[in-house]
Amino acid sequence: MNVEILAVAVLTALATSLVGVFLVLRRLSMLTDAISHTILLGIVLAFMVVADLTSPFLLVAATLMGVVTVFLIEALIQTRRVKEDAAIGVVFTFLFSIAVIIVTTQFRNVHLDIDMVLLGNLEFVIFDRVMLFDRDLGPASLWVMAVVLAINVGLLSVFYKEIKLSTFDPALASVLGFSAVLMHYGLMTIVSLTAVAAFNAVGAILVIALMIGPPITALLFTKTLFHTIVLTLAIATFNSVVGYALAWGLDVTISGTIATMTMASFFSAMLLSPKRGLLFEAFRTKKQREHIALAGLLVHVENHAESEDAAIELNANTLHEHMNWSRAFCEKIVQRATAQHYIRLEGNIIKLTETGHAFYRTVVSDSRGTIR
Amino acid sequence: MPELWLVTNWPYTLRVVTIGTMFLGFIAGFLGTFIVLRKQALVGDALSHAALPGVVIAFMVTQVRDLPVLLIGATIASVVAMVLLNAIKRRTTVKFDAGMALILSGFFGLGQVLMSHLQKTGGASQAGLSTFIFGQAANMVRADVVLIIAVSLVIFLVLVLFWKELKLYVFDEPFYRSVGLSERAASGLLTITVVLVVVIGIRTIGVVLMSALLIAPSVASRQLSNRFMVNALLAGVIGAGAGAFGTYLSYVGSDRASLPTGPVVVMLLSGFVLFTMFFSWRHGIVKHRVSVAYYKRRIIKYKRLIHLYEHGPFSADERGQYSQFIDQRFATIKAGQVEMTDKGKQKVRDIIEGGRQ
Numbered sequence: 001m002n003v004e005i006l007a008v009a010v011l012t013a014l015a016t017s018l019v020g021v022f023l024v025l026r027r028l029s030m031l032t033d034a035i036s037h038t039i040l041l042g043i044v045l046a047f048m049v050v051a052d053l054t055s056p057f058l059l060v061a062a063t064l065m066g067v068v069t070v071f072l073i074e075a076l077i078q079t080r081r082v083k084e085d086a087a088i089g090v091v092f093t094f095l096f097s098i099a100v101i102i103v104t105t106q107f108r109n110v111h112l113d114i115d116m117v118l119l120g121n122l123e124f125v126i127f128d129r130v131m132l133f134d135r136d137l138g139p140a141s142l143w144v145m146a147v148v149l150a151i152n153v154g155l156l157s158v159f160y161k162e163i164k165l166s167t168f169d170p171a172l173a174s175v176l177g178f179s180a181v182l183m184h185y186g187l188m189t190i191v192s193l194t195a196v197a198a199f200n201a202v203g204a205i206l207v208i209a210l211m212i213g214p215p216i217t218a219l220l221f222t223k224t225l226f227h228t229i230v231l232t233l234a235i236a237t238f239n240s241v242v243g244y245a246l247a248w249g250l251d252v253t254i255s256g257t258i259a260t261m262t263m264a265s266f267f268s269a270m271l272l273s274p275k276r277g278l279l280f281e282a283f284r285t286k287k288q289r290e291h292i293a294l295a296g297l298l299v300h301v302e303n304h305a306e307s308e309d310a311a312i313e314l315n316a317n318t319l320h321e322h323m324n325w326s327r328a329f330c331e332k333i334v335q336r337a338t339a340q341h342y343i344r345l346e347g348n349i350i351k352l353t354e355t356g357h358a359f360y361r362t363v364v365s366d367s368r369g370t371i372r
Numbered sequence: 373m374p375e376l377w378l379v380t381n382w383p384y385t386l387r388v389v390t391i392g393t394m395f396l397g398f399i400a401g402f403l404g405t406f407i408v409l410r411k412q413a414l415v416g417d418a419l420s421h422a423a424l425p426g427v428v429i430a431f432m433v434t435q436v437r438d439l440p441v442l443l444i445g446a447t448i449a450s451v452v453a454m455v456l457l458n459a460i461k462r463r464t465t466v467k468f469d470a471g472m473a474l475i476l477s478g479f480f481g482l483g484q485v486l487m488s489h490l491q492k493t494g495g496a497s498q499a500g501l502s503t504f505i506f507g508q509a510a511n512m513v514r515a516d517v518v519l520i521i522a523v524s525l526v527i528f529l530v531l532v533l534f535w536k537e538l539k540l541y542v543f544d545e546p547f548y549r550s551v552g553l554s555e556r557a558a559s560g561l562l563t564i565t566v567v568l569v570v571v572i573g574i575r576t577i578g579v580v581l582m583s584a585l586l587i588a589p590s591v592a593s594r595q596l597s598n599r600f601m602v603n604a605l606l607a608g609v610i611g612a613g614a615g616a617f618g619t620y621l622s623y624v625g626s627d628r629a630s631l632p633t634g635p636v637v638v639m640l641l642s643g644f645v646l647f648t649m650f651f652s653w654r655h656g657i658v659k660h661r662v663s664v665a666y667y668k669r670r671i672i673k674y675k676r677l678i679h680l681y682e683h684g685p686f687s688a689d690e691r692g693q694y695s696q697f698i699d700q701r702f703a704t705i706k707a708g709q710v711e712m713t714d715k716g717k718q719k720v721r722d723i724i725e726g727g728r729q
Contacts, residue, residue, distance in 0.1 A: 029470040030414050037580060079657060081595060081649050085413040085469070086587050093584030094642035097635035104632050205421065206484075209477035216466045216474060253488035259481025263474055267456070270464055278463055 001248050004126050004139050009240040009258060011145035012198045013210055017236035018152050019191050020211035021229055024219065025167050030085065031188070032211050034073065034092035035066040036195050036204035041099035042066070048106070059196050066192025067185065069095060120203025122254040141201050148197040152190055163187065164225055202255040213262035214239065217269045220276060239265055293333045295363040297323065298342060301352050302360050314350045386623050392517040393615035393637065396576055399524035400569050401589030401611025403531065405604040406562055408590045409542045414469070415454075415563075417583035418476040420570045422453035424483025424579070432490060439516055443571050450567040453479055458559075512576060520572050527565045534561065539600055577634035585611060588641035595652040614640045670723050677702055677712075681720040685709040 023029055042065025046058045069091060076087035125141040137143070156163065166173035166183045174180050191211075198207045218231035243258030250257075271278050300323060304313040313322050320330035334350070337343045342356035352360065382390075407415055423446035430445025453475050460471035531538065540548040541558040549555055566586070573582045593606035618637030625631040650657050671678070677697050680686065688708045697703040702716030712720070 024467070024470050027467055027469060029467070029473040033414070033417065033473060033476065076649075079649060081655060081657075082591055083408070083411055083413070085411055086408050086591050089413045089417065089583050089587035090591055090642060090645055093581050093588070093638050096580055097584075097638040097642070100632055100635040101639070104635075205477050205480050207477075208473050209481055212470055212473040213478065216470050219466065220464060247485075250489070251492060252485045256481040256484030256488065259478055260485055263478025263481070266474060266478075270460070276464070 001245070002126060004142060005122060005254065006241065006244050008125050008139060008141045008145060008201055009122060009244050009254065010237055011142065011149055012201050013214070013236035013240040013258070014233055015145055015149040015152050015194050016198050016207060016210040017214040017232050018149075018156065018229070019187070019194050020213075021215040021218075021225075021232050022156075022163060022167060022187055023191060024212060024215040025225075026187075029212050030088055031070060031073070032191065032195065032208050034069050034088050035188075035192055036199060036207045037092050038065050038069040038095040038099075039063075039192070039196050039199065039204065041095045041102075042196075044099045044102050044107075048102070062196040063189065063193045065095070066195060067189050070185070070188045070192075120199055120201055120206065120255050122201050125201055144197050145201070148194055152194060155186075155190060159186075168225075202258070206255045206259040209259040209262045210236070213259075213266055217262075217266045220266075220269045220273045235265060290333065290336070293323075293325070293329070294337055294342075295359075297333055297337055298352065298356055298360045298363060301343060301350050301356075305352065311349060316345060316348050316350055319350065386619070388514055388517050389512045389623075389633070390616050390619045392512045392520050393576060393619045393633065394612045395517075395521050395524045395615075396569075396573055397585060397589070397611030397613070397615025397637070398608040399527055399611075400573060400582075400585040401593070402528065402604050402608035403562075403565055403569055404586035404588075404611075405590040405593070405600075405607045406531075406538060406542055407566060408587055408594075409600075410562070412468075413587045414472060414583065415457075416566055416570050416586040417580075418457070418472040419450040419453060419567055420574055420579045420582045421476045422479035423447075423450045423571060423574060424480050425449050425486055426452075428483055428486040428490060432486065439519065439575065443519075446571040446574065447567055449479065450571065451564070454563045454567065508575065516575070520576075523568055523572050527568060530561070531565065534558075535601075538562070543600075577637060581634045581638045584638040584641060585615075588638070588645050589614070592641070592645045592648045595648040595655050597654070610641070610644065614644065667723070674720070674723055677716060678720050678724065680710065681712055681717065685711040 020032075023032060039062040042062035043058050045065070046055070046061030047053065050057050052058075072091045072095075073084075073087045076082045076091060077084055082090065126139050128140045130137040130140050130143055162173070162178055163183065165176070166178055166180060170180055173183070195204070195207050195211075198210065202210060214232045214236040215228065217235050218228050222228045222231055239261045240258050243261035244254055246261065247254040247257035269277070272280075274280060301314060304310050307313070312318070316334065319334065320327045323330060325333070334343070337356070338345070340355070341353050342359055343350050344353055345351075404413075404416070407413060426445035426447065426449025427442045428445075429449070430442050433445075434441050457468075457471050457475050460466050460474075461468050537548070537553055538558060538561070540551075541553070541555075545555065548558070569586070570582050573585060577585060589607035589611040590603065592610050593603045597603050597606060614637050618640050619633055621640075622631040622633045622636040625636075648656070651659075653659060676693055680694065680697075680703060685706075686709065688705050688710055691698065691705060691710055694703050694710050697716065698705065698710075701713055702719055703710055704713050705711070
């Protein structure tokens with residue numbers, strides 16, 4: 001295992017998922033898809049000007065292009081001739097096409113691989129190092145991600161109140177004088193910056209998983225913004241550490257494994273979350289069904305206990321027909337009622353016990369309010 | 373170079389590829405109309421990315437690189453992705469777009485993992501992935517085109533067969549369900565057709581740009597017509613036209629530089645979308661601006677007359693303000709009062725109803 005790669009992976013996951021929380025809450029998830037593709041055009045255009053692949057100007061241009069993408073999408077939506085999702089689809093494919101055409105026609109001899117931009121390569125980040133006075137200060141990506149993370153944490157903690165308000169109640173935020181436009185573009189600028197910084201390491205497509213995956217996983221558990229952010233960061237760290245360990249063990253691509261891990265942890269949470277997980281929900285539903293069936297059985301017995309057809313209606317062998325249950329389910333419920341001493345069998349006829357009567361009364365008063 | 377303006381002079385490859393992209397463009401545009409109206413335009417994007425692990429697994433299992441085998445793998449992966457996406461939508465509070473983003477990039481990541489495993493064990497080269505992402509129309513062979521034509525015809529026929537039901541589903545889902553039709557059947561049919569179109573499209577135009585082929589034609593045709601049937605057919609025609617013309621342009625252009633077909637097609641489509649948004653005779657921005665300015669001017673010019681129409685008649689002392697309208701016989705003086713004439717009433721109705729008589 002390489003500690004430097006792991007550090008880059010964790011920092012990238014933290015920086016991206018932090019801004020991702022707000023993207024998810026503001027329902028802008030698919031904008032990351034658009035931005036992460038169009039930053040390629042920013043890089044290509046900047047490269048045409050400076051002709052240097054290592055120039056920091058490339059990153060600035062890419063960030064700007066992300067903001068321009070958002071602006072164009074908004075402009076299309078503003079015309080009210082295109083719905084939001086279609087606008088995203090039209091704009092990003094258009095900008096991406098321009099980039100691909102420029103690359104294939106102009107830079108055939110330059111090492112500007114589109115694959116590289118789209119897929120990234122976490123394995124190689126350790127080869128691009130920062131040197132200062134002949135001293136090795138670690139991988140450049142590590143520094144870039146650390147700075148971006150610091151910027152994100154700084155901005156979000158300074159404007160925490162404002163962004164929280166404008167996310168959950170945009171109308172009130174506008175009334176109080178916080179410009180929704182400024183807020184939106186401010187957020188989109190740091191999203192774009194983060195995506196640009198991260199795509200180097202993990203590639204444009206996997207940035208999306210890192211941004212969106214941890215927040216939506218956290219949202220399965222939490223209800224307050226602060227808890228969501230804390231849990232998101234924890235999940236992001238977990239995903240990248242486990243993902244890296246798996247990739248190392250299986251000798252496969254690190255960024256891909258982290259993205260897969262992100263998806264896997266979301267689905268495990270969806271199944272296993274203690275409050276809203278699908279397994280527990282299924283278990284709870286089954287419990288409730290049995291409880292209601294039990295109550296139904298007692299009401300049925302009480303209603304027919306004194307009547308003439310008691311021998312027919314309360315016969316343990318044919319009871320399932322009268323309750324409209326399957327035989328197996330009926331036997332199970334009868335067994336349970338017997339075990340809890342609610343009913344007893346007289347011959348084949350079911351009778352309520354004293355405990356059963358008491359339970360019957362709680363059931364009936366529960367459902368009929370205070371009549372009895 | 374022979375005269376390429378004539379189709380009969382086209383080389384065999386160009387003809388084959390053009391027919392392929394034409395059919396692909398048609399069916400993508402036609403089907404895209406449904407999903408854009410359902411506000412699920414980006415589903416195609418998510419599903420096309422999600423196809424990657426299927427392609428790789430199909431190759432790993434069969435060790436065969438034939439198109440149909442890979443397509444089956446891609447279809448299975450996309451269907452699994454769609455099932456998971458629906459599960460997220462139905463069973464959690466996570467929003468649809470967030471679920472889509474996760475599936476899109478999670479599946480793509482899984483595909484990359486499998487790919488890197490394959491490379492390590494000495495299987496496919498990276499070129500496979502690159503083709504998957506960007507498509508390679510130029511390599512289309514006759515068998516591919518036959519497959520594209522077959523798939524698009526079948527999808528077209530199925531959509532036309534269930535036209536009434538799908539139209540209802542798209543426009544009024546609660547009513548659709550209330551008459552006893554299955555929501556699952558309609559969404560399943562649309563999903564499986566989108567998956568099939570995406571899968572046959574990936575090889576031609578690539579993962580990223582496939583969504584443009586689904587979305588852009590219907591956005592353009594929506595500017596031109598308000599009828600669903602016309603919309604869908606027009607979107608198909610626009611898609612087919614862009615496909616064919618884009619193929620031709622990229623072929624002609626590749627004398628000097630190799631122009632990739634997919635991006636050229638998408639540029640054409642985006643250009644056309646912009647053009648229709650501005651210049652459509654129906655909903656175009658230019659037409660809208662011009663007519664708004666025209667009615668504004670008329671309202672300013674006739675605002676006194678409108679005032680008279682709504683609050684009149686007024687005493688003849690104010691005739692000075694209406695002299696112009698009296699001259700034009702929109703108003704008249706009767707029994708010491710300024711009154712509207714029938715001609716004037718008609719005129720005002722014209723103006724305030726915005727020209728809709």
